[in-house]
Amino acid sequence: MTMTTEIKTKKDVVTEFRTSGILEAARKVFAKKGFHEATVDDIAEAAGVAKGTVYLYYESKRDVYFAALKFGIGQMYSLLLDELHKATTPEEKLKALIAAKLAYFDENRDFFKIYYSELGNIPTAHPAGIDNEFQALYQEQARLVEAILKEGARKKAIRSLRTEQTAFAISDIIRGVGTHRILGWSKSKISQDVDFIFDLVWKGIAAQ
Amino acid sequence: MTMTTEIKTKKDVVTEFRTSGILEAARKVFAKKGFHEATVDDIAEAAGVAKGTVYLYYESKRDVYFAALKFGIGQMYSLLLDELHKATTPEEKLKALIAAKLAYFDENRDFFKIYYSELGNIPTAHPAGIDNEFQALYQEQARLVEAILKEGARKKAIRSLRTEQTAFAISDIIRGVGTHRILGWSKSKISQDVDFIFDLVWKGIAAQ
DNA sequence: CCCCGATGACTGACTATACAGTCAGTGTAC
DNA sequence: GTACACTGACTGTATAGTCAGTCATCGGGG
Known part of the structure; x- marks a missing residue:
């Protein structure tokens, strides 16, 4: 026992x-x-x-694949939570999340490629359900952002908008900038990219 | 002759x-x-x-694949150009582009999946070059947005920002909302999604 | 202290299958 | 009767997954 x-x-x-x-x-x-x-x-x-x-x-090649993927997601997720707990205001939290995610991607480029490139690309598993599991993991990431947005809306720091959609949009921007970096198209420092994303997004969602 | x-x-x-x-x-x-x-x-x-x-x-399976992809991209591209020509201000153009792209994706869901899901996923072609061709096609799309942004900046309708990065970010949002729609997560009408994206983006990039 | 048998982690040759690409043959239209 | 678009059985190859056999380690008895 x-x-x-x-x-x-x-x-x-x-x-x-x-x-x-x-x-x-x-x-x-x-x-x-x-x-x-x-x-x-x-x-x-x-x-x-x-x-x-x-x-x-x-058990199988697929099994290895998902194990590798889940490991990365779990690791990233707990890192994100850590960073979020260090921040207090929604503004800080949002910025912290963007920074942490970009940093993780930058340090784990191979994970990034698996996470996004192959995402949604694995054939539907025979007994079904794996696709859903995948989507759930994906949505979970966006929900972190959504929680921040909701908190911000409650505190009147963020204007009222469709939080779920917006959360996805923000996640998509992070993904996009990450891709940019990974492909070597961006020579900026991470902090510059973080500032850029945050600036763009915050102006888009801030109250007033 | x-x-x-x-x-x-x-x-x-x-x-x-x-x-x-x-x-x-x-x-x-x-x-x-x-x-x-x-x-x-x-x-x-x-x-x-x-x-x-x-x-x-x-010639090969790959050949079929790229032919299908290029056909879709070409079709979409010329549609986008048509819509852009109907608009005059950068604001209108941006909205037109978002609308046209989302509409095309909505009507060509199978193309959407190929375009994005598999994009960047095809193994590097042996003689090399196919990946690059792919990336070029991808970048071309973003460049349409970039041109609008630059025009807007010239006309002082848009604040000064890193146009290339911003163009990619906007493309990424469109992609994200498209994914949302294709996966059936969004029950909104296209026009609603267009308004949403445009509103978010415009507030993020507008001058003043 | 040494030998020896047992355990099980590890190996890699092998099997079964799936599939891209070929080409000799068929049938139809003119 | 000939040209040629079309066919689909066939070939070669790649590789996921298996399993009989090897070897290192360890524990107990002489």
Whole structure:
């Protein structure tokens, strides 16, 4: 009973080591080649294990893919929450969120590519539901923005507008600037891009 | 000499008939399944011809894909230009462009999916260059917006800002709202979405 | 302290399948 | 009877997933 929560057996350690190694390799390979072009052999090679080993820890190529994706999303999400808690006003929060997201993308370019490029591109899973799960994860991100907007509207810092749509629009801008950066089209510093987005958005949504 | 430009031989007519039929089928199939999951057999079946026939008119699956994509982009582009020419002020132009693009996406959902979902996702072509061609087509769209912004800045209707970045941001919002619509998350009328986007953007970029 | 058998993590050759692209043959129109 | 658009069975290749076998580690008995 306590064992399952407290004690790491040797097996646990090995499993953790392998899964994280494979996940890291998968992230890189998928980012570089995309889901379909990446082969399990590629991932195995990048992780320094044999193909069979991948299947000891993951059921399928798809499974690896989603595990890598979820890991990244979870990591980013908790980072975003951390940053949001440091800020107080809606204005600060919005700026913090933009900054944190851009920074995360910048540091995890391979994740960015998987997250957005392949998003919505994976064939519908046979038993259905994976697409929905995907969309849910995606919407969750936008909902962080929406919460800020609602708070801002309550405090009269933001004019009244369709918060859900606006939240998506803001997320889309962040995505777009992120793409710009990743593709190497933008030579600006992150902080400049953050200021730019915030400026544009804030003028668009501020009260009065 | 004149024949090549003026007279449609019977062969030309057949070719046109076949290519457009295949292209239309390809658009649907690619939109539904994505590039990799779609098979040439699927496309042939959807077009009501045998697989071999597809290869009489196109060199490869990729070739079909790009033909379908380029056709859609070209069509959309000329539509956008038409609408832009009807408008006079930068304000009108921006609104016209948003409206035209959303309308086109709404009427060509399968094109939308190909254009955005798969965009940037096709493996780098072996001889290189296809990715670049893609990016060029993508940038061309944003440049339409950029031209409006620059005109607006000249006429002092728009405050001075980084036009290129802003143009991309606006394109990203349109893309985002389009996604929203396509996924069925938005039940609004197109005109409502247009007003929403325009309102948000204009407040963000207007002078004063 | 050493040997030896058991455990299980790991391997990679192999199988089954799917699919892009080909081409010899068919049928129709003129 | 000939030209040629069209067909679809066939080929070659790529690769997801499997599984019989290897080897390193460890624990217990001599």
